Amino acid sequence: MPVITYRQALNDALAEELERDENVVVMGEEVAEYNGAYKITEGLWKRFGGKRVIDTPISEAGFIGLGVGAAMMGMRPVMELMFWSFAYVAYDQIINNAGCVRYMSGGLINCPLVIRGPANGGTNVGATHSHTPENFLANTPGLKVVSPATPYDAKGLMKAAIRDNDPVCVMENTLLYGDQGEVPEGEYVIPIGVADIKREGTDISLIAHGRAVLTALAAAHRLHEEFNISAEVVDLRSIRPLDEETILESVRKTHRAVLVDENKPFCGVSAQIASMIQERAFDDLDAPVQRVCSLDAPAIYSPPLEALQLPTADRIIQKVLAIS
Amino acid sequence: MSVTRAEKPKKTGRSPVDYAKAPINASLTKEQKLGFLADMLRIRRFEQASLKLYQQGKMGGFLHLYIGQESVAVGTLALMGDHDHAITAYRDHGHALVVGMSMNECMAELLGKATGCSKGKGGSMHFFAPDKNFWGGHGIVAGQTPLGLGIAYALKYKGLKGCCLTYLGDGAVNQGVYHESLNLASLWDIPVVYIIENNQYSMGTSLARSSAIKSCLAERAEGYNIDWDIVNGEDLYEVRAKTWDAIERAHQKCRPTVLEIDTYRYYGHSVADANAKKYRKPEEIEFYKQNHDPITLWENRLKEEGILDEAGLKKVDEAAKKEAAAAVQFAEDSPFPEVEDIFSDIYYEVDMGTESGQTGRHFFND
Numbered sequence: 001m002p003v004i005t006y007r008q009a010l011n012d013a014l015a016e017e018l019e020r021d022e023n024v025v026v027m028g029e030e031v032a033e034y035n036g037a038y039k040i041t042e043g044l045w046k047r048f049g050g051k052r053v054i055d056t057p058i059s060e061a062g063f064i065g066l067g068v069g070a071a072m073m074g075m076r077p078v079m080e081l082m083f084w085s086f087a088y089v090a091y092d093q094i095i096n097n098a099g100c101v102r103y104m105s106g107g108l109i110n111c112p113l114v115i116r117g118p119a120n121g122g123t124n125v126g127a128t129h130s131h132t133p134e135n136f137l138a139n140t141p142g143l144k145v146v147s148p149a150t151p152y153d154a155k156g157l158m159k160a161a162i163r164d165n166d167p168v169c170v171m172e173n174t175l176l177y178g179d180q181g182e183v184p185e186g187e188y189v190i191p192i193g194v195a196d197i198k199r200e201g202t203d204i205s206l207i208a209h210g211r212a213v214l215t216a217l218a219a220a221h222r223l224h225e226e227f228n229i230s231a232e233v234v235d236l237r238s239i240r241p242l243d244e245e246t247i248l249e250s251v252r253k254t255h256r257a258v259l260v261d262e263n264k265p266f267c268g269v270s271a272q273i274a275s276m277i278q279e280r281a282f283d284d285l286d287a288p289v290q291r292v293c294s295l296d297a298p299a300i301y302s303p304p305l306e307a308l309q310l311p312t313a314d315r316i317i318q319k320v321l322a323i324s
Numbered sequence: 325m326s327v328t329r330a331e332k333p334k335k336t337g338r339s340p341v342d343y344a345k346a347p348i349n350a351s352l353t354k355e356q357k358l359g360f361l362a363d364m365l366r367i368r369r370f371e372q373a374s375l376k377l378y379q380q381g382k383m384g385g386f387l388h389l390y391i392g393q394e395s396v397a398v399g400t401l402a403l404m405g406d407h408d409h410a411i412t413a414y415r416d417h418g419h420a421l422v423v424g425m426s427m428n429e430c431m432a433e434l435l436g437k438a439t440g441c442s443k444g445k446g447g448s449m450h451f452f453a454p455d456k457n458f459w460g461g462h463g464i465v466a467g468q469t470p471l472g473l474g475i476a477y478a479l480k481y482k483g484l485k486g487c488c489l490t491y492l493g494d495g496a497v498n499q500g501v502y503h504e505s506l507n508l509a510s511l512w513d514i515p516v517v518y519i520i521e522n523n524q525y526s527m528g529t530s531l532a533r534s535s536a537i538k539s540c541l542a543e544r545a546e547g548y549n550i551d552w553d554i555v556n557g558e559d560l561y562e563v564r565a566k567t568w569d570a571i572e573r574a575h576q577k578c579r580p581t582v583l584e585i586d587t588y589r590y591y592g593h594s595v596a597d598a599n600a601k602k603y604r605k606p607e608e609i610e611f612y613k614q615n616h617d618p619i620t621l622w623e624n625r626l627k628e629e630g631i632l633d634e635a636g637l638k639k640v641d642e643a644a645k646k647e648a649a650a651a652v653q654f655a656e657d658s659p660f661p662e663v664e665d666i667f668s669d670i671y672y673e674v675d676m677g678t679e680s681g682q683t684g685r686h687f688f689n690d
Contacts, residue, residue, distance in 0.1 A: 025481070051481070057511065062470050062504025069411075069474020069488075072459060075481065092467050092501070105452035105460065106442035107669030141670050141687065164680055165672040193684020241684030272688070 001184055007177040009151035010040050010116075013158035014078065016187070018048050021076060024162060027054045027063060028080025028117075037082045038118065038177055060090040064115065068097045068167075071113040076162055084119035084171060085131040098167040099142035114161045116170035119147075120211060120262060121299040122310050123174055130299030130306075132262050134209070135269050137169045138240040145239040146192055147171040149213035151181035153237055156190030164192060173211045193241035197250070201232035204320055205250040207273060208260035209236040212311055216260045219316035227317075229324055239269055247273065248281050255286040258319045260311050265293035287323035292316050339562045346565035348403070354631045358640065360402065360560060361626060364394040364619045365644040367418040370427050373648040374417070374434050377655075378595050383434050385447050386594040390418040393587045395618030396521050397422045399563030400489055400585075403571055407479060407486025409457040411472045413493060414449035415521075415589075416461040423458040425451060427651035437658035444661045445669060466492055466499030469518070473505045476516035480578060487515040487574030489567075494584075495526020495534065497541050506548045506582070515574035517567070518545075520584040521557075527593040528603040542584035550580050557587035558618045560625075588612045 004012070017024050030037045032045035032055040045053040056063040060081065067077040081087055087094060098111050121130035138145040144166055148154040154172070161168035198213055199220050206216040213235040220231035234250050236242065251257050257277055261270035274289045292311045300306050343349060371389050378387045390397070397418035401410055404423070412419045420430055425441060433440030434448055441451050451461040459475060462468035472490025479486040496502055497520060509516050520541055526534045535541060545552035551573060555566045563585060570581035590609055592600025601609070626632035668674075673681030 057507060059504040059507065061501040062473070062508050065467075065470025065501060065505070066474035066477055066508060069459075069471035069476075070478040070481070071474070072454075072471070073475055073478035073482075075478050092464050093470060096464050096467055097462070097471060101460070102672065103669050104442055104446040104450040105454070105669075106440070106445050107672075107675055108442070108452050108454050109459070110672035112672075144671070160680070165676075165678075191683040192680060193686075238684055241686045242688075243684045276688075 001182040003180050004151055004183050005177065006151045006154050006179045006181070007038070007040055009155035009183050010158055010172065011042060011044070013155045013162070014041065014044060015047065017159060017162040018044065018052055023074060024076045024078060025052050025054060026078045026080065027056055027067060029056055029058055029082050031055060031080050036080070038174060040177070041080070060086050061093055064090040065093040065097060067113050068093055068101070068111060071098070071111045071167070072101065072109050076112050076114070078114040078116060078162060081115060081117035083129050084117050084133055085129050087115070087133060088131070094137070094143070095140050099140040103142060110165050111167045112165045113167040114170060115167070116158070116161070117172060118174040119171040120173040120175060121294060122306060124301055124303045124306055126301045127298035132171070132294070134169070134171045134239050135263050135267060138269065142167070144168040144192055144241065145171065146237060147210040147239060148237060149176070149198070149210055149235055151179065151183050153190060153196070153235070155183055156188050157192065157237065160189045160192050163189065168192065171210060176211055190237070193238045193243055195243035195246040196235045196237055197232060197246070198235045199231070199233040201230040201254065203230045203254055204256040204258060204324065205232045205234055205254045206258050206260055206316065207234045207236065207247055207250070209239060209269065210262060212260040212262050215311050215313055216316060219313040219320070222313060222317060223320060227321065229320060231320065244276060244280070247277065251277055251281045252284045255284055256323055257289045258316060258323070259289065259291045260316055261291065261293045262310055263293060265291060265296050268293055290319040290323055292319055339556050339559045341562070343559060343561035343565040346561065346568070348564055348568040349561045357626055357631060360398050361619070361622055361632070362640045362644065363398045363422055364622065365641050366427070366647060367394045367397065367421050368619060369641070369644040369648040370421060370430065370651065371417055373652050374431065375595060377434065377652065384436060386414070386596060387434070387448050388415040388594045389589065389591040390415050392590040392612065392617070393521060393523060393557070394418055395560050395563055395622065396519070396557050396585050396587050399560045400519060400567045403564060403568055404457065404489070405486070407484040408489065408571065409459060409475050409479070409486065410489040410491070411459040411468050411475060412461065412491035413465065413468055413496065414461070414463050415493065416449065416451050419491065420451040420453065420458065420461070423453060423456045425453050425456065425458070427647050428654040431651035431655040432658045435655045435658070436660060437655055438661040438665065439654070439658040443665065443669065466496035466502045468492070469496070469502045469505040472518070473509055473514055473516050476514045476574070477512070480515055485575050487517055487571055489517050489519055491519045491521055493526065494520055494522040494524065494531055494541060495529070497544070498535060506545060506550060506580070509580035510548045510550045513578045514580055515578050516580045517570040517574055518580065518582045519567070520582065521587055522584050523587050523589040525589070525593070525603065528597065528599050530603065540584055542582045545582035550582055552582040552584070555583055555585040557585040558616050558621050560618070560622050588616060
């Protein structure tokens with residue numbers, strides 16, 4: 001099976017969907033002539049032309065709102081945010097318009113919009129560029145939120161997002177763009193709302209999304225090597241809709257859970273998962289559910305410190321050992 | 325300095341130019357002209373009936389009345405062709421009725437009934453009829469301005485000769501997203517027509533206290549290289565003539581326009597606006613009612629043209645009142661939505677029972 005980067009997987013997904021459906025357009029800052037700030041859209045403008053791949057001014061509220069209006073008319077705009085952190089200036093358009101228009105119209109309208117871009121810390125760009133708003137977005141009924149951790153998932157989820165008839169927020173990660181992984185050449189789509197067991201285990205469940213999945217996998221490897229603990233790694237892949245059954249099955253098997261989350265801890269994604277596990281699998285637990293999140297402060301700039309602010313394998317191992 | 329239009333009164337409500345002779349008006353039939361009167365009266369009678377319901381405590385939330393501004397919706401929306409679309413803010417009842425939504429579905433929506441246009445899920449500020457090219461009904465000030473842009477962008481993308489009439493109030497012009505929309509509209513040659521319904525007050529703050537301008541709000545379009553015009557909203561012929569120019573510009577040149585239509589609202593920002601008569605003098609409101617009422621002015625015009633008499637007027641008005649009363653009855657007799665209805669119309673895929681709508685949990689109740 002070919003090995004390609006997460007970046008290439010996204011690029012392939014966009015190219016295939018642009019090819020497949022003329023209602024798909026890709027729009028955002030520097031996506032066309034510049035080939036993308038992070039090169040996710042490299043070559044697309046040259047291949048598909050300026051009608052399909054469009055550079056916008058730095059004007060997130062304006063162009064995201066334009067995308068919502070176009071989606072209401074049956075187009076399938078894929079809007080790039082150079083950073084998901086910039087969504088905050090387009091919040092009204094995302095939440096009130098994309099998220100609520102179907103409900104407020106009593107189901108007369110749907111909004112097949114994709115908003116995508118990186119949502120991560122860890123690149124030493126300070127608090128304003130390091131937000132992880134998946135929890136905020138998933139808090140809005142009407143929006144869907146996915147967070148792929150691997151090239152395979154990135155391609156399959158992006159294609160599913162573009163074909164979906166509801167607004168989907170795709171949370172990528174700049175630190176993953178260069179990661180390589182196996183991606184089949186043929187057509188495939190990963191359904192939104194289906195989690196994936198990235199590593200099977202019997203002693204404890206590590207539950208994560210996005211890059212935290214890789215941190216959890218690194219921790220699971222060391223737990224096995226150094227402590228003979230068999231950790232299962234559950235990758236949510238989709239936050240809303242949420243594959244609760246896969247989470248619960250894993251917890252019912254291992255009886256212990258540590259949730260790993262690059263979100264901040266307060267009202268973060270893992271808080272929802274923890275609540276769900278105690279509500280629905282309390283009797284299966286042999287220990288309290290633990291969480292390893294980003295340390296609860298704005299993202300610090302200082303490079304060695306920011307590396308420690310995000311969940312680390314060491315912190316995961318400490319939590320696991322504390323309840324094993 | 326507080327500036328109100330009452331200080332510079334116009335007597336006739338008629339523009340110095342005779343816009344009745346503009347081609348778009350010269351071709352009007354008697355029936356069409358009477359139709360405009362009927363539509364304006366329908367809006368007024370609908371809203372007066374809704375106000376009674378509100379005062380009886382039968383309605384939740386806000387009720388933003390359009391009364392006094394009827395000539396704007398009627399004058400502009402009647403110009404829509406098959407590929408023309410419209411979107412507005414929260415003062416949306418008039419637009420809804422003019423595009424052809426029924427009084428029944430609108431009144432039922434106000435009462436939160438299952439038979440409402442949004443099944444009781446949207447309320448007064450959120451009327452929609454995409455089958456009539458009407459995209460709402462939006463509650464956040466200026467939030468609809470980039471949506472109208474996107475609708476017009478989609479028309480252009482699909483190669484359709486159409487435009488999107490995108491309404492906003494004078495209170496919306498200082499929101500950033502409106503300016504972002506103007507920039508994109510001009511930059512990308514998008515066939516959108518921004519229509520500022522200038523009723524002189526952004527909630528309780530007069531225009532002079534809210535907007536820094538040189539001569540008028542529309543003039544700001546100059547900076548974006550967008551054509552603009554100001555319109556005397558109480559002259560239906562002028563509203564139609566100038567809006568038609570903008571629509572033609574969108575259709576023929578794919579260029580945007582900003583129109584500022586001068587108008588006036590008689591009630592508060594919403595009916596819950598306790599200060600409705602404190603930030604302006606009651607005499608000012610009375611002055612407008614007496615001298616600038618768009619319906620009265622149109623009635624007079626039609627009488628002058630010899631196509632309306634008192635009996636004819638009474639007949640049209642009675643029909644509007646009757647329709648409104650029937651809508652009240654329909655709304656009152658209609659059922660509320662069921663509790664289960666809270667969970668539909670959120671995700672298309674779930675509503676349709678598609679594969680995508682069945683993977684994972686979408687709603688997080690007990």
